[in-house]
Amino acid sequence: MKNPIVLWLAVCASVFSVNSFAVNCANLPVWSSTGVYTGGTQVQHLAKAYEANWWTQGQNPASHSGQWQEWDLLGNCDGATSSSSVPASSSSISSSVSSVISSSVASSSSSVVGGNCASPQYAAGTAYSANQLVQNAGSEYRCMIAGWCSSTAAWAYAPGTGMHWDDAWDLVRSCGAVSSSSSLVSSSSSNSSVINSSSSSSMPGGVRAPGDSSPLPRHALVGYWHNFNNGSGVIRLADVDDIWDVIVVAFVDDAGNGNVAFNLDPALNKAQFIADIAAKRAEGKIVVLSYGGEKGTVTLNNATNLTNFVNSTAAIINEYGFDGVDIDLESGAGVLHGAPVIQNMVAAIKQLHSRFPNLYVSMAPEHPYVQGGHVAYSGIWGAYLPMIDQLRNELDLLHVQLYNNGGLATPYAAQSYQAGTVDMMVASALMLIEGFPLAYGSAGNFTGLRADQVALGLPSGPRAAGSGQATTANINRAVDCLTRLTSCDTVIPSRAYPEFRGVMTWSINWDVNDGRIFSIPVGTFLETLP
Incomplete structure (x- = not known):
């Protein structure tokens, strides 16, 4: 099942993570969701520089960068950036995330767990077995489908951060002092739409058409x-x-x-x-x-x-x-x-x-x-x-x-x-x-x-x-x-x-x-x- 707080944390980690490389973004255009970019084109987005791997339109570089994805992350902009691409300060981001987490937990299916997890760090391509525990992006996960857990495609199945991670893994707990809640109701109206968003699709591509008994996914x-x-x-x-x-x-x-x-x-x-x-x-x-x-x-x-x-x-x-x-x-x-x-x-x-x-x-x-x-x-x-x-x-x-x-x-x-x-x-x-x-x-x-x-x-x-x-x-x-x-x-x-x-x-x-x-x-x- 999708856990909305993990999705929120994954987005924050993806958008606001610190990269050791600095790139002069002064002459880089700001990424636009309607723009068309060809391979080799460089843009800036949220104070980071990216390069397109091939033709792309509408794929957000913050969530579509990495191995076999549309964008490569070149590094953090070195300060010479467009004002429209600079996010809030890291301290305000941290405060906002903490506020959302602390005010959002209304009910929990498991207790708050503190300290570091003892499970090994996830590594794409490792042969994982069903029920094996790993940690990634600050949380611990249990493997549900061994083949997907063992995939080399981290962009798809890395627990907590891959596009389809919850097809392969189940969230067990946070490795910090955060509840591993599976039922969240935000007390902050400004964040409730983010916290409560999840998908209930039970199979890839949605529901099959009448008369369709094929083993294929819908698309x-x-x-x-x-x-x-x-x-x-x-x-x-x-x-x-x-x-x-x-x-x-x-x-x-x-x-x-x-x-x-x-x-x-x-x-x-x-x-x-x-x-x-x-x-x-x-x-x-x-x-x-x-x-x-x-x-x-x-x-x-x-x-x-x-x-x-x-x-x-x-x-x-x-x-x-x-x-x-x-x-x-x-x-x-x-x-x-x-x-x-x-x-x-x-x-x-x-x-x-x-x-x-x-x-x-x-x-x-x-x-x-x-x-x-x-x-x-x-x-x-x-x-x-x-x-x-x-x-x-x-x-x-x-x-x-x-x-x-x-x-x-x-x-x-x-x-x-x-x-x-x-x-x-x-x-x-x-x-x-x-x-x-x-x-x-x-x-x-x-x-x-x-x-x-x-x-x-x-x-x-x-x-x-x-x-x-x-x-x-x-x-x-x-x-x-x-x-x-x-x-x-x-x-x-x-x-x-x-x-x-x-x-x-x-x-x-x-x-x-x-x-x-x-x-x-x-x-x-x-x-x-x-």
Whole structure:
């Protein structure tokens, strides 16, 4: 549970902490919540100097500085600051905080505790176990979820100060002479709104939409983790940031006659990999195995292939502990209208779903195979649509790849929308949710999916795909348009779809290699949605 007095103390510690470095702020602009800042831009805020790590708008430097966050703290301003950025004196701050604390405690679930805590100091990345005690920022905490407590992402899970600390930790007591009260009522009207503010959300992203039985959070960040080094490097699953909700492991190998195999990269240890999957699942993450990829194939031409495919997939799921499967068959897999792989894949997924009733199923086709059916309905154009239609009851998430294939023709305008634009992203999602005419209406219509079954699919950065990159600002605008009808461009939905699921990217590996330029701005934005 959130403890409001800890939040108040954490804010005070973050804003008014003393830094040993001094920076001349005379020529630095004062940070503005409406300003747009690019990487390397320096500002002053509350008598401190900060530098932007990447594009940012609205992220307060006082609460968004640190490892993998929008800002770096450069140090305290040396006195040559703008008068609008200088806070009250430290003595008045200390007095104010003491006054708030002493006058606010009306009832308490535990007694006042004095003196220092004996528990060890919290350190990000340490392997903590459930119920283990640590101290941080002047208070003692008990670990509730070991995986989150042990995260390397201090900005998210550092007890008392991280953005999501109370998902991992429970406050035990103050390490000073302050009550560890869990019920506070301020006697000071000027501070009551701060002291009593807390969140009662029981799950990330709020309440799910009617009919949504998916294990996903309401708004999800999905990433492909690839089991090979294409220049981005191979990383352990344990090192994948907690901001990712779904980790899609790419890819399964075609072992012939319908059989599939999963061959782990030689740089990784199999036992450790299996343990890492279990740990991620224990943290509430979804880890699935993907078929296909750019060069990947499956053999699904006859009944024998189908039986072998299902049995070998089930064996991999049982051995490694995957939550489900992802279908990412591309040009090399022979997905064409009328090809046996389509109906046999439908049959395979239904058989696997009967063996594993909670099987997670996702798809990541390229957009010619899906929305391309609006232009033509033969060959590859719209070839995934029969598979999507027949698996709509089993399908958890469809994230069409909006890259490496140029612009998108839609029913909403005569011209194609260019890749990376807000209009293309919004239009592509609306087609999947609201349905669209096939071959300009000559081949019938595709019936739309639920909005919670749809997500955008985009490259994580400039090196992750050959084309189709979108700025994180445009991605967030598109999601904002779809969920809240704000930030739209020319394509404006007829109504908001607040249950729209989120964003997928290729890839987690490239995102890490590029300094998390995708996951932090997009993942953080998704967490702000209702």
